[in-house]
Amino acid sequence: MRIGLIGAGAVADYHIAAALELPNASISAVCDIDAVVAQRAAAAAGGASSFTDYRDMIDSGTVDAVIVNTPHSFHLPMVTDAARAGLHVLVEKPMATTLDDCDAMIAACDTAGVALTVGHIQHFMPDKVAAKEHIDSGELGDVVMVRDFRSTDYRPGTRSGWFFSPTVAGGGALINIGGHCIDRSLWFGGGRAERVLASTVNRFSSEVETDGTIALRLANGIGASINVISDPPLKADSLFIVCERGVVVADPRSGTLVQVDGRSRVLHERHPDDIQHAFTAQLADFLDVINGGRPTVPLSHARHVVEVVLESYRSAAEGVARTVGAAPVVSAGAR
Known part of the structure; x- marks a missing residue:
């Protein structure tokens, strides 16, 4: 190819x-x-x-x-x-x-x-794959809550100028970094968002938001909280998945841990090639779809991530919670 x-x-x-x-x-x-x-x-x-x-x-x-x-x-x-x-x-x-x-x-x-x-790419990151496989094994019971926190840096001059253009980028930290968080929160939460309450902050004289928080209510009743903070003293990229009988934490900087009844164990140890491994797996998935396979990330999910981002912006602008629209019909022909 x-x-x-x-x-x-x-x-x-x-x-x-x-x-x-x-x-x-x-x-x-x-x-x-x-x-x-x-x-x-x-x-x-x-x-x-x-x-x-x-x-x-x-x-x-x-x-x-x-x-x-x-x-x-x-x-x-x-x-x-x-x-x-x-x-x-x-x-x-x-x-x-x-x-x-x-x-x-x-x-x-x-x-x-x-x-x-x-x-x-989150669906191919080894720390997230290890977390998902363990949760799917059933040992921890059902997922009941998701908490996602990521640091970033949206000070002007720290990244290409187009990231700070509302027209070109479509927004700031929420559509870019927050898009990863929404994606993986919906994925691990196992459902579509039906309610969103968000707030954003524009610091550093930026035209786009530099920080934001999103509270999601999924259709299956699970709550997810997302926080994106720019330029904090401590960097973070931590996804907490709370289950009935334990908690899993996935972080590309430190690996994947699970704790059950006061005892923790490692599900995945961080490796310097983890990010490259994810991109290679993603490309292999693309080639499989070309050959008629089913995508790891459905188009309906990718579209819904955009939908949630847009409703988050509306919620932040209006200062009220927003209801997320009904599920779209996505052609099977486009996979």
Whole structure:
């Protein structure tokens, strides 16, 4: 499978390394608006072609699929253009910045008969996989509560400028970092959100929110709390899953622990290759979907993450809890 990488910043190196590791995939082309960045990534991929316009790459005949690794609001045209060219698509999270964009992407890939998956990397992180497998074993009983806390840094100058554009990014810390938290809280909570109460703070003279908190009520009755804090003195990325008979904590910085009746044990020890392992597993999942398999992350889930983010922003603006909409109908043809 010849894969074109659109956007060579941020996590591009992980995507490239994943393709180099898998025997049935290669990065055959790289596109970035910065020619030097595109050429560097193309060289790292083993001599791939480089482009500065994704449309030229799509039309080049050098790719069978694309990974869209660009600012959030750019996803729609890139995904739909690729689909119309008959190319399979893996798009980074968040899927889009509006539900209409999500639906248009799904429809375009469905009509073209190509695979579409969304890069929610949390589902492939070894610390989260270990936690999910243990919970699914039944030893701890049902999940009854989820608590998620992540630190980040949204001081201007700490990341690319587009992250601070409400139009390009669709928001700030909640849609970006909080998108991971919403994703994994819904995943471990085992249900769709039906109620959301959120608050946000804009610090550092930022146009987008730098900090935020979200309280979710899932349709199955489980409560989930999410906190994203910018530039704290202590860094954190901790997911607590409270079950009937024990608590699991998953953290990529320290691994995965479970505690039952005062005794704890390790489910997964942190390894320096954990993040790369996740990206490789994600790409393998994409290739499986291309071959007719079911995605690890359903499109309905990826769309719902965007829906929850948008309702969180509305809740924060209005100062009241919001009801999350009904489940969408997602075409089976688009997987």
